[in-house]
Amino acid sequence: MLAVFEKAIGNPPEELGLPSVGFDCKKTREEISETFRLLWPESTFYHLSNGNFMTLSHDEARPPLHQRSMFVTDDIFCIFIGTLVNICELRRHYGLSRQATEAMLMVDAYKVLRDRAPYPPDQVIKDLQGKFAFVLFDAKSSTLFVARDREGSVELKWGMAGDGSLVLSDDPNTIQEACGKFSASFPPGCIFINSNGLISIDHPLHKVKAIAREDEDGNICGVMFQVDLLSRLPSIPRTGSAANWADATTAVEGE
Template sequence: MLAIFEQSIAKPPPELSLPLAGQPDKKTRQEIAEIFRSQKPGDSTLYRLPNGNFLGVGGETPSHPRSVTVMEDIFCIFSGALDNTSDLRKYYGLSRQATEAMIMVEAYKVLRDRAPYPPDQVIKELQGKFAFILFDSKDSTLFLARDREGSVALHWGATGDGSLICCSDAELIKAASGKCYTPFPPGCIFLSESGLTSFDHPLHKVKAMIREDDDGSNVNAIIFQVDFYTRLHSIPRRGSASNWAGTTVVEGE
């Protein structure tokens, strides 16, 4: 799965834009779309969104099945599987045919429409191995999450124009971001309005740890982790926002 969004929707943490040792040129959003299409021929779908943003879905694998849904202008790509789907379907009033992606859309709608509501409360109820990318085109909101163990691959980084890129394919994001990427931290969520937080430790900051050469001349890696020494003043919460109008073009490969 792949997502690229401009800074007005999802501003990457500044550490993702730090130059790394031996970093090649970053690609534009359009160039990344072409790389995705060329690497995933025949079994990919590209959702082209306004202002050059897009979501991409490649073929699923047996170890990490994927479900995709578009409901009420909300796009969700879910990779992995939940162990408590039956309970979640009952809680959100969904049918037995509802996929994990549909469950996440309903969970997000609760988060969006019943403000104030802490996002960590929504995600900590999920049991299983998962990562998902959700975009609300009306609210212009990006929502990401990864399970506590980091069982399903999800990376994020910055493109040449400072857009946020998220991808499950390490080779694709490496080619797109010029090595300026890192694993999305396990047990964390990212929301456009509130940024990066831990859903198990919402009162503690998730901090970027920068690893440098022995002489400090080059940055070799950037890792995000919970900083138990830095406490936040309050839990980030979601509120209702004004509607956003836009059109979507879907490309099937």
């Protein structure tokens, strides 16, 4: 799986660009796309606006460690990797058929979250039980929604390309080829929404901070992200309908 979004949409954390040592092999979106096509020519490519894209490989010679599904509807694109053990319960909750895949489920959950539900995104992800990571993009609103389970059971990396684009992939080699040292593991148990940044599923009122890793000479050689329990946000970041999110904020603050 590979998803690449220009800087204006992906809004990658600035800390991904911190490393100051090592060979800089970052590529542009166009170069990343071409490299991936050469390696996995059978992949399903979805071309988005302004050179952004999402793609999923189906190469039988490279069997995935986890199930993969992709679903597209109403200009919403979702790649889901992994399995939800409570998918039957979630299908009933969202009124979906027994044939609905995890990717279909996430698109429906996102629509409810965006249009109708008076609760924050961390509450939606808390309902997911299993091993998973997903990347969802709403092309109409340019909303990017990414999440990974608490244990980090499914590999998910993110990085910054040479043109500042955000790169997401479950393949470490792909991230390394595209971003070089300007990459890191997507933090387990976290949500990323391009308009709000990182949010912890279990500690949504605390900041998720970047921690720089240094080599023996004191040069920054990488970065990792973790929840800072000593910090506290004034409120849980919201997206979507202003009225719906206002209701959600009021409900949370009133608890």
